[in-house]
Amino acid sequence: MGKSLHPKVKEFKGFVRKHPKIVKDVRNGDANWQDLFEDWYLLGEDDTRWDKYKDEAAKESSPTNQGSKSGWMDQVGDMVKKMDANQLQQHINSLSEALGAVQGVLSQFQSNNNRGSGTATKTETPPKPSHPFSFRKD
Known part of the structure; x- marks a missing residue:
C-alpha cells in the first residue's frame, strides 16, 4: 500500500x-x-x-459552547462559513434585477415630469461609442 x-x-x-x-x-x-x-x-x-x-x-456541550462565544462577530463568522456561494450569488442577482426595475420606474416618472417643462431628459444621452479605447498605429 x-x-x-x-x-x-x-x-x-x-x-x-x-x-x-x-x-x-x-x-x-x-x-x-x-x-x-x-x-x-x-x-x-x-x-x-x-x-x-x-x-x-x-x-449537551454545544449549547454551552455557543453561550460562551464572545459576541456577535463570532456569530457572523459562523454564518459566513455556512453560506453557499451559489445561493448568495442568486440572491444578489435577483436584488440587482429588482433595483433595476425600481430605477426604470423612477426614470419613467422623471421623464414624465420633464416632458412638460420642455427640457431634455437624462435618458436621451447620446449613444456611447462601441470601442471606448482608441488604438492608434505607430
Whole structure:
C-alpha cells in the first residue's frame, strides 16, 4: 500500500470515527459514503445535517459552547462559513434585477415630469461609442 490518502479523506475518516452512527447508517443502506463525504466537504462538520449523528454528550456541550462565544462577530463568522456561494450569488442577482426595475420606474416618472417643462431628459444621452479605447498605429 504505497498510496497515501488525500488529507481531506483523512479528515473525513477522523470525523466518522467521532460519529460512529454514520457507519451504522451506511451499513443499513440509509446513506452512502460518497454523498456523506461530499456533504461533509461542502457543508463542514458543524452543519445541522450532522446533528442526528452526534452523541448525546456532544449535544449537551454545544449549547454551552455557543453561550460562551464572545459576541456577535463570532456569530457572523459562523454564518459566513455556512453560506453557499451559489445561493448568495442568486440572491444578489435577483436584488440587482429588482433595483433595476425600481430605477426604470423612477426614470419613467422623471421623464414624465420633464416632458412638460420642455427640457431634455437624462435618458436621451447620446449613444456611447462601441470601442471606448482608441488604438492608434505607430
